[in-house]
Amino acid sequence: MSSHPTTRPPFAPRRRGSAALLTALVVDSLGNGLFLPLSLVFFLRLTDVPLAQLGLLLTLANALALPVPVGVGVLVDRLGARPLVVSAQLLQAVGFAAYAHVHGAVGVFAASVLVAVGVRVFWSSVFTAIAEAAEADGADGADGADGADGAARLGRAWSTDTWFSVANGARTAGLAVGGLATGLVIADGRDGTYAAVAYASALCFAVAAVLIAVVVPSPRRARTSRPADRGAAAGPGGVTGYRVLLRDRPFAALTALNTVYALTSMMLGLALPTVVLSVLRAPGWLTAAVLAGNALLIAVLSAPVGLRTARFRRTRVLVVASGLWTAWALGMALLAPGRLGVVVVLLVSVTLLFTAAELLHAPASTALAAAAAPEGARGRYLTVFQYSFTVASIAAPAFFTALASVASALPWLVLAGLNAVSTGVLLRLERRLPPASLRG
Structure with missing residues (x-):
């Protein structure tokens, strides 16, 4: 008789390298969380560059980096993702270390x-x-899945959806801890403390790079067959490969829909301070409390939600998320000044709808995009998919300010309409996506 399998924690990955990858994501996000809230203040304190010129320089730097993902997608398909992730973290480590030494434009x-x-x-x-x-992680479980013990081990392997959920929670936790530490820096206010933040961020990125380079093993890059009508994208590389991708209309539609979802996901952090101060006429601490609560819930609930939603169709999970975002946006449109206690209860209640939608959207959308990609082209597919977030981040400030200048409720009504329409479009698109991509 076989012995009983060793009990494993339900949220523990199977492989040591997998745990190292998650740890590296937390450390990476910690580095971002430390510096991101200080980016403008940091340069204003430690350099002689005026604010207007500083904003132009940062915008131009980000604009120059916009074409970079096109080449990265090809390299990921040829070399694997690990060396690219390590290179990215080392670049950021050098850049953040340099921040402490620059003085001019x-x-x-x-x-x-x-x-x-x-x-x-x-x-x-x-x-x-x-x-x-x-x-x-799943392949290791399958290799050892013999008899009852093997079946038990295989049953505990994370799905791709769960992986993306846990990674989202890990990143959020790192950003939250880094942001809290930054609050202490602002309270201290000394130039040396600001410089220490840049060094600490650089160290975080360097540690994350070392973890992935040394502990995370290179994946086996075995190729399996896909449907013939989509497998054609696997062969060509470079520009030709992207031309094949751009003719994949269902994936283009999925990316366009995700631009709506990405825009929606950015609205809480972007617009909440203005809503709290100008619309609700509430104290500023309410913004910080709501954003902190949202981050805490995502960090804590991502893993259990990812485990439970992996059994459902990814498109249906996204439909529920868009429905929750529709309700959230309508709730934001209806908020009005009142007694502080009532305002707090109402704002927290509608924000819980946003948090639930974010917990569902983040893993399901990326897992769906990854599974919809043909073999050999996943790097390019996910690169193009990530442009939905880039476009949304560029459009979000203008979207909110232009509509809010007409009426405070207008951005939320338009956002609710976009999400409501996306539900019907997504249900129609479901029939055109590869069936194997719909479930984990």
């Missing part, structure tokens, strides 16, 4: 370009790295 621009390129390379490769880790 040229230095600020050069260091910002390094960081901007590193950020683009990271986001263009990290999701493929997570998908590869998910496949390796």
Whole structure:
């Protein structure tokens, strides 16, 4: 008789390299969380560059990095995601270390370009790295799945959806802890403390790079067959491969829909301070409390939600998320000034709808995009998919300010309409996506 399998925690990955990847994501996000809230204040305190010129330099640095993902997608398909993720983190480590030494416009621009390129390379490769880790985790379980013990081990393997959920929670936890630490820096206010933040961020990225380079193994890059009508995208590389991708109309429609979802996901952090102060006429601490609560819930609930939603169709999970976002946006449109206690209860209640939608959307959308890609083209597919977030981040400030200048409720009504329409479009698109991509 076989012995009983060793009990494993339900949220523990199978492989040591997988745990190292998640740890690296937390450390990476900690580095971002430390510096991101200080980016403008940091340069204003430690350099002689005026605010207007500083904003132009940072915008130009990010604009120069916009084409980078196109080449990264090809490299990911040829080399694997791991070396690209490591390179991205090292670029950011060098850039953040340089921040502590620059004083003029040229230095600020050069260091910002390094960081901007590193950020683009990271986001263009990290999701493929997570998908590869998910496949390796499942493959290790399948290799040892013999008899009852093997079946039990295989049953505990994470799905790709769960992997993306846990990664989202890990990143959110790192950003939240880094943001809290930054609050202490602002309270201290000394120049030396600001410089220490840049060094601490650089150290975080360097540690994350070492973890992935040394502990996370290179995945086995075995190729399996896919349907013939989509497998054609696997062969050509470079520009030809992207031409094949762009003719994949269902995937283009999925990316366009995700631009709506990405825009919606950015609205809480972007618009909440204005809503709290100008519309609700509530104290500023309410914004910080709501955002912190949202981050905490995502960090804590991502893993259990990912485990439970993996059994459902990814498209249906996204439909529920868009429905929740529709309700959230309508709730934001209806908020009005009143007694502080009532305002707090109403704002927290509608924000819980946003949090639930975010918990569902983040893993399901990326897992669906990764699974919809033909073999050999996943890097390019996920790179193009990530442009939905880039477009949304560029459009979000103008979207909110232009509509809010007409009426405070208008941005939320338009956002609710976009999400409501997306539900019907997604249900129609479901029939045109590869059937194997719909479930984990």
